[in-house]
Amino acid sequence: MSFSQDVKQEIMNHIPPEGCCAVAAAYGVACFGKYFDSKGMVLHTERTGIAQYAKKVFSLAGVEGKIYARGKEDSRMYEFAVKDSEQIEKMFSLFGGTGTEPSLRINSKIFQCEHCVQAFISAAFLCSGTITDPSKEYNLEFLSNRYGLIQDFSALLMGHGFLPKTTRRRGGNVLYFKASEQIEDMLTYMGASGSSLQLMNLKVYKDLRNKANRITNCETANIDKIVSASGKTIEAIQYLRENGALETLPETLRVAADCREKYPDLPLKELALQFDPPLSKSGLSHRMKKIEQIAATLMERNCNA
Template structure:
């Protein structure tokens, strides 16, 4: 089951009193596929949404509707609920719908019903991506004015929603986990909100662990390359002028490095007969590197 279906399932279970049924059905009707005085058609790929539409229609209008199924070429089953004639006319009278345009009538929805109305809108035309993949919630609205009104309504609850025309549909979309969390909570899907938050926490921890691992790997690689360069310098000095020509301090560091490629500078400093700091060890290796460079340049070596 998809995350969108999880949201629909939770919404459907929360529509459980007269006012909520009336408001939810209003959202489903206003944003359904077809809405005229002669014919109303609610369509959804979700069987549970279609069943709720029929249930709400029966509760509000005392009229029974049936669900018909149509399988698309891609194998997806589309559920349709149709209301014709007197049933459609009853809807227009009950919700004071206009013939020329679909508009949200704020007077029909009490303040405490805005959330469940928006839940009905989601059931009619909404979808939300799996948070494991990306944070994206959208409503495919049937008309431009409805899209603008919905974006304004979401803005009133502090959610930034944008609109775009995609393949002839007016899309209201929301990006960002926090905005989607607020929207899901607003429409009554609080458990799905918690699931999204848990997913975000897991992703953040995983990404942080990956960054740390990558950083550690890069640091290890850097240390190994530095150690190999130091050993290369030490072997060159030993092969040409001999380590015995070095000062006691440089010779001790050189021998420790040659025998311990995996030792850090700090560990080398702590192992010396007279322990020194990491920066002190690094300074001695710079002296060895300078001697090696002089040998490569044919200028001899100063082993002090």
């Protein structure tokens, strides 16, 4: 299963108890299903488990619906529906309204205890939510064609400490989270604490890997820099030797040249410690530049000869 499916499975493992939380969960299914009006309520889903979850929470809330399987086996769609007139009347008696309102808005009176909002949000995610594999990117979102519903949902989440963002996409409304910490909290709040922990562990791994990559890149850059600087000096030393000029250098420069050839891979700071007594990094750098300058002058003279 995908990470999103794992999250939904974890949520489905926690059916809310009979009472106000079951009503809140059923209300979440109704609001974020495909249809919810005076003709009834319909939820479409590709997962039979979600349809069964919807049927269960509606039954716990006192409303009976039916599950239908649509389409061929390789593209099966499951539908949970409340279409019986008596059950529709019970449903609106629980949720308030008549189903003829021009815009669906969240009825906050549904939420009777501190866990009702969690049950509502969890059911909403089962019906309309998705989460991207966190190994690729951090993104959790809810989709709905109902603008007023998404705005009310955003306000509800903000009232419980979350900071969602909203946008429009292909004619629909999207409420989403991009911050990993918010997604972790959201998963925990919806009852998917195992998935939240998995995301946290993955984030730690990614942070460690990125840090290791930065260190490696930095070390590689430093090595390249050392090799480049060392190579330039060694080329100068070799040119001086080939032209019989190395032995004419002052003793301090000859000793520096010998040390550089002996330890071609050492950075200047460590190379300076090989002298007796040790030199300063700046002092050794000055000697190396002097050797390079002498070689450059000799080369120019030979070219002009």
